[in-house]
Amino acid sequence: MSLDPNLLDDLEWRGLIAHSTDLDAMREAFASGSVRFYVGFDPTAPSLHMGHLVQVLTARRLQEAGHTPYALVGGATGMIGDPRDSGERTLNSLDTVQEWTDRVRRQIEPFLSFEGDNAATMVNNYDWTAQVSAIDFLRDIGKHFPVNRMLARDVVSRRLEAGISYTEFSYVLLQSMDFLHLHRAEGVDLQLGGSDQWGNLTAGVELIRRATGDRTHAFVTPLLTKADGTKYGKTEGGALWLDPEMMSPYSFFQFWLNVEDEKVPELLRVFTFxxxxxxxxLEATHAEKPFLRAGQKALAEHVTSLVHGAEETERIKAASAALFGGGDLTGLGGSTLGAALREAGSVTVERGEGLPSVVDLLVLTGLASSKGEARRTIGEGGAYLNNVRVEDVEAVPAAADLVDGTWLVLRRGKKKFAGVEVR
Structure with a gap:
């Protein structure tokens, strides 16, 4: 694969370099041949989230420009976790960390190519860390870390008053050792990460300089924030997870579709190819006619396709069109339709000896405040079952009306709808 001479210019234009060790030296390294680089992910949860996605996609950009990625999943560092401002982490068991390591590996793999001259390599730092004795660790790694410099790290200084364990205090040594190991064993000369990792990355660069005399590189991507300055990647239901079991692809799509207008240009540059x-x-169209939401639609389609696949994205678009546009619901998958209805609002009823009437279901879902209001809505032609107008105030859904054998879709007017899950 030929090298892209415009890689750094593109990364800077996309706003993906918040800090770096030496851009000129990095540019020279990128021009001289395929640079071996690594990016690490600690399995402190069973899934990656939006913040990790920035790193995965940045690694993919470097690989597509001709450079060679090493994706590290921290089976060792995940046993501890990077210090955070909110306090000590709860330590997970080895079995849990190993399970989460496997899940995170599977999430990363589709984004990188494992074939060709610059094929990606997956590594787990447990493989080399578990073999290091405490004595060797202190002599070979700890000897190079002045305590005063460790105390000056932002997260450590903020935690000192409340207290920080020696375990978390020492995390920077473990991550730095990863860079040193990969440099020695694989010729890795560059590490990238998020801006909250800048201290860890520069510590690794310094460890390599002290231990080997070699010069290596590092850069970090910026922390993404909402327009009000709060962290992106958090929703009312929690983190923006990449695992479809933890956040449905429909909800994932809706997140991108609803981002703030002023953040669209930044997110298009960071998250799309x-x-x-x-x-x-797109930025020009968005600035001129933001009501068209062209930027948000492009974001939702591109990022959801990257994470969940183009077919799932088309199913989500079809579900949205059917729900909001009154289209046919029968061809939609139950999981996609269910996710859409749960987000919009749904209730559960037991199948029992029969299904409740449409009047009862309108009240049960909150689309009508009383049976009288429900009857009037039907009489005025404003009630729909599975996007078909209900003509009879005594109507009762049949088993054949259940979409995917489970769901009924009730709508009042053009935009108010709710789901009924029949168990």
Whole structure:
């Protein structure tokens, strides 16, 4: 694969370099041959989230530009976890961390190519960390870390008053050892990460310099925030998880579809592989006619396709069109339709000897405040079952009306709808 001479220019235009060790030296390294680089992920949860996605996609950009990725899943560092401002982490068992390591590996793998001259390599730092004795660790790694410099790290200084364990205090040594090991064993000369990892990355660069005399590189991507300055990647239901079992693809799609207008240009640059020309055209359209939501639609389609696949994205779009546009519901998958209805609002009823009447279901779902209001809605032609107008105030859904054998979709008017899950 040929090297892309415009890689750093593109990364800077996309706003993906918040801090770096030496951009000129990095540019020279990128021009001289395929640079071996690594990015690490600690399995402190069973799934990656939006913040991790920035790193995965940045690694993919480097690989597509001709450079060679090492994706590290921290089976060792995940046993501890990077110190955080909120306090000590709860330590997970080895079995849990190993399970989460496997899940995170599977999430990363589809984004990188494992074939060709610059094929990606998956590594687990447990493989080399578990073999290091405490004495060797202190002599070979700890000897290079002045305590005063460790105390000056932002997260450590903020935690000192409340207290920080020696375990979390020492995390930076473990991550730095990863860079040293990969540099020695694999010729890795660059590490990338999120801006909250800048201290860890520079510590690794310094460890390599002290231990070997070699010069290596590092850069971090910026922390993404909402327009009000709060962290992106958090929703009312929790983190923006990549695992479809933890956040449905429909909810994932809706998140991107509803991002704030002022954040659209930044997110298009960070999360899509659209060209500069395509993004600038979208930005111009978005600035001129934000009500069209062209930027949000492009974001939702591209990012959901990257994470969950193009077929799932088309199913989500079909579900949205059917629910909001009154289209046919029968061809939709139960999982996609169910996710959409749960997000919009749904109730559960037991199948029992028969299904409740449409009047009862309108009240049960909150689409009508009383049976009288429900009857009037039907009489005025404003009630729909599975996007078909209900003509009879005594109507009762039949088993054949259940979409995917489970769901009924009730709608009042054009935009108010709710789901009924029949068990």
């Amino acid at each position: 659209l060209s500069r020309e395509e993004i600038e055209e």
